Amino acid sequence: MLNIALAKGRLAEEAVAVLEKCGLDCSIVDMKSRKLIFADRYNDVTFILVKPSDVPTYVERGVADIGIVGKDTLMEQNLDLYEMLDLGIGKCRMCVAALAQKSVESASSSLLRVATKYPGVARSYYESKGVAIDVIKLNGSVELGPLVGLSDVIVDLVQSGGTLSENGLEVTEVICEISARLIVNKVSLKTKTARITPIISAMRARLEE
Numbered sequence: 001m002l003n004i005a006l007a008k009g010r011l012a013e014e015a016v017a018v019l020e021k022c023g024l025d026c027s028i029v030d031m032k033s034r035k036l037i038f039a040d041r042y043n044d045v046t047f048i049l050v051k052p053s054d055v056p057t058y059v060e061r062g063v064a065d066i067g068i069v070g071k072d073t074l075m076e077q078n079l080d081l082y083e084m085l086d087l088g089i090g091k092c093r094m095c096v097a098a099l100a101q102k103s104v105e106s107a108s109s110s111l112l113r114v115a116t117k118y119p120g121v122a123r124s125y126y127e128s129k130g131v132a133i134d135v136i137k138l139n140g141s142v143e144l145g146p147l148v149g150l151s152d153v154i155v156d157l158v159q160s161g162g163t164l165s166e167n168g169l170e171v172t173e174v175i176c177e178i179s180a181r182l183i184v185n186k187v188s189l190k191t192k193t194a195r196i197t198p199i200i201s202a203m204r205a206r207l208e209e
Contacts (some may be wrong), residue, residue, distance in 0.1 A: 005045060005069075018203065022044075022206060025122050059081050065196060068183070069183060076119075087182055095171045096154070096175065115154045118155055
């Protein structure tokens with residue numbers, strides 16, 4: 001059985017479309033259902049719908065052989081698995097944003113306060129710049145940080161920028177471009193080569209078209 005972990009939500013829908021184009025039958029996956037596991041005994045494939053941040057864990061631990069997840073999650077978790085392909089879907093940017101028209105500088109006497117869902121990414125980015133920061137981990141709307149005085153800036157994903165604009169924030173720095181990646185369990189790549197390699201090849205061919 002080949003086990004595939006998909007991030008619940010819009011990315012799962014895009015991932016299913018990619019897998020279908022690569023020859024996998026994903027017809028049993030019902031996005032409207034509350035089911036989390038869809039087993040296709042005929043084609044010997046199981047699809048597991050999980051929280052986006054959990055996809056790498058399922059793959060690293062071998063519960064799933066392959067997975068499709070955003071690069072942001074991989075950067076934050078840095079787990080022991082293979083990142084095989086950039087699928088070019090789920091595109092956005094990891095950015096630093098602050099209140100519009102407000103100068104934000106890190107003074108030697110105080111730390112730059114950064115609100116984010118991605119503390120690992122934030123620390124790594126600012127360390128590369130030699131800037132000391134106070135990381136404030138949030139799970140909800142990080143845009144609130146600068147608005148209520150909790151933080152000086154935020155580090156978060158940005159797509160259209162509409163939410164930032166509506167809350168008086170603007171992008172001040174782009175950390176990197178983000179998109180969905182195909183990831184593979186290291187052991188599975190050796191033990192299920194005949195199942196996994198054709199999928200990788202088909203995806204790579206699609207990307208090169």
